[in-house]
Every structure is written in C-alpha cells, then in structure tokens.
Amino acid sequence: MTDWTRATAAHMADALAAGEVTSSQLTQAHLDRIAAVDGDIHAFLYVNAERALATASAVDADRAAGVSLPRLAGVPIAIKDVVVTEGLPTTAGSRILEGWIPPYDATVARKVREARMPILGKTNMDEFAMGSSTEHSAYGPTHNPWDLDRIPGGSGGGSAAALAAFEAPLAIGSDTGGSIRQPASVTGTVGVKPTYGGVSRYGAIALASSLDQLGPCGRTVLDTAMLHEVMGGHDPHDATSLREPVPGAVAAAREGASGDLNGVRIGVIRELGGEGYQDGVRQRFEETLDAARGAGATIVEVSCPSFEYALAAYYLILPAEASSNLAKFDGVRFGLRVERETVERTMAATRAAGFGDEVKRRVILGTYALSAGYYDAYYGSAQRVRTLIQRDFNAAFEQADVLVSPTTPTTPFKLGERIDDPLAMYLNDVATIPANLAGIPGMSLPAGLAPEDGLPVGFQLLAPAHQDARLYRVGGAVEALLTPSWGGPLTGLAPELAMTTEVAK
C-alpha cells in the first residue's frame, strides 16, 4: 500500500486528478500520522481534523461530479499560527492570545480555502515569531524530526518539522529575519521568502512591518513553487502588496529541473562564510557550488562589506517596529485580560502575564530605541545601514544573477543550548537577515547532511527584488543535481520516528 504521507504535493495533485487516491484518504493519512508522531514532535498547536476531512470529502464529491478544480484541490496543508484563520484558534505562540478564535480569515487563509486545500492545523512557532528555535513558544518547543533533542529552527519550526516528519506535504510560513529559511535549513526542507509585498499580509499577525513576509514551505522546489502561486498576488487589503502578477514559479521550477545551469552567474557572498561556519556546512556548500559549476554555472565571488552590521541594524529595526505592533495586545479587544482597577493597570498586568521573556526583551528594546534622545542614534543609524546593505546587494547583482551562502552557520543545535543567551540565539540568522532588510526574495534548499553529525545543511539562494522566479529556476536545477545521490528528497533519509497511539491534542 502506498504511504501517501511520503509523496510530494505535485504527485498527490496528479494522483487526485487521475483518481488514484481521494482527498479523504490523503487527509486521513496525514491526520493518522499526526496522531502517531506529533506527541514527540509537537509541530502542531491545533489539529483541525473534522473540518479538514469535511473539506476533503467536498472536494472528492466535486471531483466525482466532474467539477473543475484548482490544481492543489484536495492536497492538505499546515498553516503557521501567525496566520489568522476564521473559526480556528490562532495564538501566534503567545499566552496572550490563548483560546482566541478569529472572526475573519487572513488573505492567504482565504486563498488556501479557495484552492480547496484541507487545513490540517496550525503550527507551532516562537511567540509572535520572535526566535530561531521555537523555544520561545508559550506552548513548549517543537522537536527536530532528525534528532528530537535538537531545535527545528524558528520561528517557523512547527511548519518545517511538520514537513520533515511527513505530517503535512505543504505549509505556510512567515519570514522576518529568516523564520522560513532557517527552519528549512535545519530540517532538510525547502522554504521561500518572497519579495517584500509579493504575498498579502492581511491577517498575518505583524512582527516588524517593514521586514515581514509570508511564504511557502515544502519538501521539494516544485511543491514550494506550486504553493507560492496559490499564496501570491496583489491584495487591495494590504497597502504594501505589490501590484504585479505572481511570478511564474512553477514554470521556473520545471525549467530548472533539467539541471542545466549554462549561462547562470552565481555570486558567492564572501562575508557569509568562512570563520564561524561549521566544517560540514562549508563542505556541503562547496560541493553544491562544484555541482553547479559542473552543470555550466559561472561562480564568482562578491563582497558585501556592510553585512557586518546587518544583525545590529536588524535588532534595532525589528524591536522598534514590534514594540509598536504589539501595543494592540492590551486585554481590551481580544485575548487574555488580567483585571485591575483601572484600564492602564489592566493593560500592564495583562501584558506582564501574557508575554514571554523574549517578547518583553524586544518590546523594551524597541521602546528604548524609539525614545526621545536616542531615536536618531539607534533607529536612524539602523535605517542608514539598511541603505548601505541595499547598495551592497545592488552592486553584487551587477556581477551575478543569484547570490548564495550557507543558510545557517551551523546544523541544528540542542534544545536549551542558547535559550539563556539572546545574542548567541540571534547569530543563527546572520546569513538570512540581509534579504529582509533589502526586501529581496530568498530560498533555502537542502545541500546534504554534515559529515560530522549527520544533520541537514541548507543552501541559500537570493535574487533581486521581483525576481522570485530565479530562485525556482536555479533551485530546481540544484535540487536536480543533488537529489539523485540521496535517492529522492533529503527528508527521505531522516530516521524513522517512533509511532505512538497517543491522540493528538
């Protein structure tokens, strides 16, 4: 019997169209898998079994009746809990939103429903997407399916772990400084941060509005491209939404799948490598470059000297914007309320009880950075550095079609290892943050397993703004060059998980 949880989303869509499987069977198989393994993984904060099966059976009935259906109709999906979903609890990983049932859908949630994809549930994340390990979730961490003692990345560790544990074939993530790409890297999956504004953020709980972007997560480049096309496009409800058509991601991924890279110039960013990068990460990165060179690509080195300051700029801009965005969580309109005699005291008591330490740290830091007397020294300096980083990218893209680096300096570290050292935690995102500061699109895809620890290594691709299709063109080729030696997607090499009969929450 076929284990459908191991199939790609593209294969599932084809099999559904050909009548080889029903959406009810696919959805049930994933719900069974969640019930069996999620007690150990904890990728999901909420499992939406009944409604997912209802969507599936409606799709099956329509297909049987000959109704024309969208390409991914009937293929199940997981959604990061930062996305507001009507009728499904939405917490953003925070105690302050525990039990909140949103009265409306985010635009991406509506698009997923219009695509007729059964929603398996909501995935775990660092509280309000602040973190790189999911350890800042108020509901406990997610565990990496490759090694349960290790982090699945963050903030979107739940979405990435759900893919790597075969609990879902596709997932939605959000990326403010790497929260799609870094979890993809450490779980051996694929994740894309689109160009800023490429996917509507209406109904996405905002962290830092000039950096946030929703994006697709999958186990293959083609699957990720298919979801990108479902999610993307202009939305009048989002003032930052780009007025341009969705990039031809699927066509680009298919073109790339030939493995041909003739005429493609790949720029290696000097500042994102070398010292501080694990040996096995560097080795797999170099091997990937060799494979690309063998397929006809020209490899050049580029320099982006201002990247040295990207992390510091990010940790001023993000807290400043977050401190403003999180002001709405005050116990008045939704979520937790800790009642005191006046509304001001109620707000302060509610926020004290509802926010975790990392949120408190960043709100305080942002309040400081925006306070009178410090604004120009901090926020102003960071915004000037942001301009320098954009200039570095512009110069680098004069020399190359795409830029590359390891996605993360190391393979996943142990849960608990960096939880008490915020600065060490922040270093995880050193290679992913520049893309958010510049608004450009980026992808992480697997480069293999580090020889010293057998854990996944991610290869990051960056393209100029609006050129998301290039990521799929080159990513599709890199994947085609690397996967034969793994016998398929890298996730196929992950150790078998213990199956329990524990019923999912």
Next chain:
Amino acid sequence: MSALERSDVARLAVLARIDMTDDDLDRLSGQLSAIVDAVATLEGVAGPDVPTTSHPIPMANVEREDVVEESLAPAAALSGAPEAQDGRFRVPQILGEEA
C-alpha cells in the same frame, strides 16, 4: 550611547505597559544591556549623507473608489472581547483617582 541600567529598564517597562517584578528586572536588565552594547556598534557606520531606508520596496499611496463594502459585523468584532456591553468593548475605569 549610554549603558542600559536597571532603572532605565524599569522606566521603559512603565512606558511599554508591562508590569515587572524585581526578579524580572534582575533577569532582563543584564541581557538587555548586553544587547544594547552589541547594537550600539552601528553608530557612525553610515555617515549623515546616507539616506535612511524605512521601507525596502518603493511604495505609493493606495486609493480606492469611495464605495460601501462589506466589513466585519459588530458582533463578530466583539466576539473575542474579554468583556463587552451594548455593542462596545467594556473596560475598567479609564482614569485613576490621581488623574
């Protein structure tokens, strides 16, 4: 830039409307001070001639026709409220005795 002291964190917590205990201040002050030291390396990196970037992609103001559209019904908007009354969000007393 000056170092962030415990008393600064206490003042900022009031501004940010987050109650903090002595334990909270002990725990967070040291970490925040280290983070401020790290981000302070930015000062002077870009000269005053470098323009600021507030937004990564150039954006234009968004307009639409002034027509009535469907919006969230009042009952739906109030559905998640900790407390509501007469179609409004209900909150404790807004002004304290001292105000």
